[in-house]
Amino acid sequence: MELEARGQLAAVGKLVYERRLTFGSGGNISCRLDQDTMLITPSGTCKGMLQPEEVIRVNIKTGEYCGARKPSMETPFHSGIYRTRPEVGAIVHCHPISCTVLAVLGRKLRSAITPEGLLVLGELVPLVDYGTPGSDDLADRLIHQLGDSRACLMRSHGALAVGRDLLDAFNRMETMEYIATLQLRAEEVGRPEDLPEEEIARILNMAK
Numbered sequence: 001m002e003l004e005a006r007g008q009l010a011a012v013g014k015l016v017y018e019r020r021l022t023f024g025s026g027g028n029i030s031c032r033l034d035q036d037t038m039l040i041t042p043s044g045t046c047k048g049m050l051q052p053e054e055v056i057r058v059n060i061k062t063g064e065y066c067g068a069r070k071p072s073m074e075t076p077f078h079s080g081i082y083r084t085r086p087e088v089g090a091i092v093h094c095h096p097i098s099c100t101v102l103a104v105l106g107r108k109l110r111s112a113i114t115p116e117g118l119l120v121l122g123e124l125v126p127l128v129d130y131g132t133p134g135s136d137d138l139a140d141r142l143i144h145q146l147g148d149s150r151a152c153l154m155r156s157h158g159a160l161a162v163g164r165d166l167l168d169a170f171n172r173m174e175t176m177e178y179i180a181t182l183q184l185r186a187e188e189v190g191r192p193e194d195l196p197e198e199e200i201a202r203i204l205n206m207a208k
Contacts, residue, residue, distance in 0.1 A: 001033065002033060002039070002057070003052070005031055005033060005039055006039060006052035006053070006055045007052045008031070008165075008166050008167075009029055009030075009031055009039055009041070009050075009052070009055050009166060010050045010051060010052045010054075010055065012029055012092065012166045012167070012169075012170050013029055013041060013047035013048065013050040014047070014048050014050070015170060016029070016047055016092065016094055016170065016173065017046065017047045017048030017049075018048060019174060020096070020097070021094045021095075021096040021173060021174065021177060022047055022094040022095055022096070023095065024046065025044045025045055025046050025047075026094070026095045026158075027041075027047060027092075027093050027094040027095055027158070028040060028041045028072035028074045028075075028078070028093050029041050029047065029090075029091070029092050029093070029166070030072075030078045030082075030090065030091050031089060031090040031091075031165070031166050032060075032082055032088070032089045032090065033057070035060075035086075036059060036060055036061055037057060037058070037059060037060060038057075038058050038060050038078065038079070038082055039055045039056065039057055039058070040055070040056050040058055040071045040072050040075055040078055041054075041055065041056070041071075041072050042054050042055070042056050042067065042069040042070065042071060042072065043069065043070045043071065043072050043073055045069075054067075054068070054069065055067070056069065056070075056071040056072075058071050058075060058078075058079065060079045060082050060083060061079075061083070063075065063076075063079065073133060073134035074093060074133065074134055074138075076134070076135075076136055076138075076139040077138060077139040077142045077143070078091050078093075079139075080139045080140075080142065080143045081142065081143060081146065081162065084143055085148075085162065087164065088162045088163070088164075089163065089164045089165045089166075089168075089169075090162070090163050090164070090165050090166040090168065090169040091160065091161070091162050091163075091169060092160070092161050092163075092166075092169040092170055092172075092173045093154075093158060093159070093160045093161075094158055094159060094173055095157070095158035095159070096158070096159060096173070096176075096177040096180070097177075097181075098177055098180035098181040098183075098184055099153055099158065099159035099176055099177050099180045100157070100158050100159070101180070101184060102127075102153055102180055102183070102184070103127070103153040103154055103155050103156060103157055103158060103159065104155075104156050106127065106155060107127075108125065108126075108127045108153070109121075109125045109127075109153055109176060109179060109180055109183065110179070110183050110192075110194060111123060111124075111125050111179055112194035112195050112200055113179065113182065113183060113186070113192050113193075113194055113195070114179065114182070114195075115195070115199075115203050116175065116179075117175065117179045118195070118200060118203045118204060118207065119203060119206070119207050120150075120171065120172055120175040121150055121151050121172060121175060121176060121179070122149060122150050122151075122204070122207070123200060123204060124149050125149060125150075125151050125152055125153065125176070126145050126146060126147070126149055126152045126153070127152070127153045127155055128141050128142055128145040128146065128152050128153065128154050128155060129141050129145065129155055130154075130155040130156050130157065133157065138154075142154070142160070146160070146162075150162060150163070150172055151172050151173070151176050159173065159176055159177070159180075161173040161176060
């Protein structure tokens with residue numbers, strides 16, 4: 001099980017790098033192995049070159065880790081989300097351009113401008129207040145402000161998506177970047193409107 005999970009995590013790392021969802025050594029990816037254990041990307045590693053054996057095993061409750069390198073500096077918020085959201089099996093945090101533009105501007109992502117946005121991301125994609133990367137303060141803000149949502153923007157930082165597994169979280173991250181790009185371009189040339197309330201309710205009901 002762990003060997004397969006390591007391979008999947010490395011594969012998703014390559015995907016986010018190839019799809020230009022992250023740059024350099026930015027971002028971090030994790031997946032849950034069991035109630036007490038997760039795998040996470042090591043600190044300072046290019047996700048496009050990540051090897052399965054480089055992935056770090058971390059105790060979700062204690063923070064103790066096993067690996068040749070240190071785990072990502074953002075390990076605290078990954079652990080915190082897993083502790084408070086037992087249904088979450090994977091987390092993808094990246095710095096995609098359009099999402100990060102919105103985050104830097106302090107503008108929320110509007111998932112309701114398309115049916116796909118609502119189906120994949122839900123109606124609410126919070127904009128989480130800024131916290132210093134790697135700090136307990138950021139972890140606390142993410143845990144409380146993400147709530148039950150599937151994704152969020154992190155002010156002046158980037159974006160985060162959770163999922164039942166790595167591919168689910170990756171799909172939400174890629175969809176979030178698409179919606180952010182669409183939103184920014186549409187707002188340049190006009191005033192895009194959200195779908196009507198009755199249609200939003202219908203789509204959200206479909207997604208249950």
